[in-house]
Structure formats: C-alpha cells, structure tokens
Amino acid sequence: MHCVILAAGYGTRLQNDLTEEHKDLEGLPKALLPLKGGCLLDRLLKWLPQDIGKVVLVTNDIYHDQFVKHLEGTGITIINDGTRTPEERLGAIGDLILGLDSLPEDDTMVLASDLLIPVSFEELHDLFESSRASVILTYHEPTATIHRKGVVEIEEDGRVVGFEEKPEKPKSRHAVCTVWLMERDVIEHIRDYQEQYPDKLDRPGDAMEYLIHQTPWYAYKQEDKVLDVAGLDTYEELAREIK
Secondary structure: OEEEEEEOOOOHHHHHHOOHHHHHHOOOOHHHOOOOOOOHHHHHHHHOOOOOOOEEEEEOOOOHHHHHHHOOOOOOEEEEOOOOOHHHOOHHHHHHHHHHHOOOOOOEEEEEOOEEOOOOHHHHHHHHHHHOOEEEEEEEOOOOOHHHOEEEEEOOOOEEEEEEEOOOOOOOOEEEEEEEEEOOOHHHHHHHHHHHOOOOOOOHHHHHHHHOOOOOEEEEEEOOOOEEOOOHHHHHHHHHHOO
16 A cells, blocks of 8 residues: 655645744644654654555645655655645645656555544554445544534445535534545546546545545544644644643
8 A cells, every 4th residue: 555645735824823932833834843752744654554655745846845854765755746826736636646646556545744643554454454445534523613624424334425525514523534545446536536627626525525426435433533733723732632
C-alpha cells in the first residue's frame, strides 16, 4: 500500500487568525505547526507502518521549500502543484490525482496533513482486509456542529451508503475526515470523477459522494473526535490534547 499526503492548502483561516502573540506561526503550513514532540506531519509519519510503500506529499509552490527542508533524507517524494495563491489551487482532488500519477497503481492510503488520527493504522488496515473494500475513518460529531462536516450514512454491517457535505439536516452523526484506505480499482473512478466534474475538485467530500456509488466503502467508526487544524482555535485545542 502506498500513501498520498495532501498538504497543498494555504491555511488562510489560520493565518488570518494570528495575532502578535503567534508571530512565529506566520507563513507555516498547517502540517508543520509546532507541537510537543514535533509537528503534525512528524506525528503522521510516525503513525504510518514501517512497511508502507512509496509516500508522496503534495504541496503548493509557496510551502514547497519548507517541506523539502523538513523531509530531507526521509525518502518521501514531494510534489509541487505549481500554485501560489488560494485562487489558483487545484483542490484536494486535483492534488490527489497529481500524487496518484506519481505512484504505481496499487492500493493507496490518502491522508490530510492537518489532523491527529486517534486510531492505529493496524486497526484501519484490519477492516480494509476483512471487508475486502475501501475504508474511510468516521467519528461521532456533536449535534451542534455536525452540520459543518461531511456526514455519512452507514448500514449495520458498516457499509457507507450515503454522503452529504455540510447538510442542513444531517441523517447521522457520523462525520468523516480524509483518512482513506483505497483499493486500487478506486483510482480509475477518481480519474473519471475529475473528467465528469472538473469544477468540483476542492473538497475530498465532493468526490466521496460519487465514489461510494462506484465501489464498496466501509466506515471505521471512531467515537472520539478526530482533531484537525482549521483556525487558531482548533490548533490550540489540538496542542492541549497532546500530552
């Protein structure tokens, strides 16, 4: 299994939130924000199994040199998507395809670079093997905030049968994050999605709504919230969680 890490976002909300007290965070990609014991990306790389195949990180031209310096000597391939402003961005799906294009066509994991994964790779991979299908990590989101998330409907056997992005009336409290373990046959469907919906590539959820109707996907249901960095408030919350 190979891995694509998505790190081409500009972190606009976070950068806009920064005050004089946080000047040291200016210009940093979210994946490289300092935390106890290393940055988010360091923790993500430690989470990966030692026998993972090729690892590719996709970033933008603004942050490219920072990632090259940070990952020197790791063997990780860093891909520059060539964009320099949020308006130019390729979107998560556009960047994912760049990453997939650089890898052998095989089972592939897709990870956002700005989150803290509360379960082990082995637990997710066990479900991937037992279900013989692709797997997405879900978690229980409080009712008050579930409408801000991508939400899935899950059958009793764990199969994902519905997806909505930020629904006004959520049909479940199972929120999703970008932790995917994909069977290799999903890759062709991602390319098909890009061709059919070239103007809907910004969010991973845009494609998920399509993919679950092409091949089977199963949810790994995690009760604890998956913490990710959106703005300064969520970065500080995540920093407090790390002991």
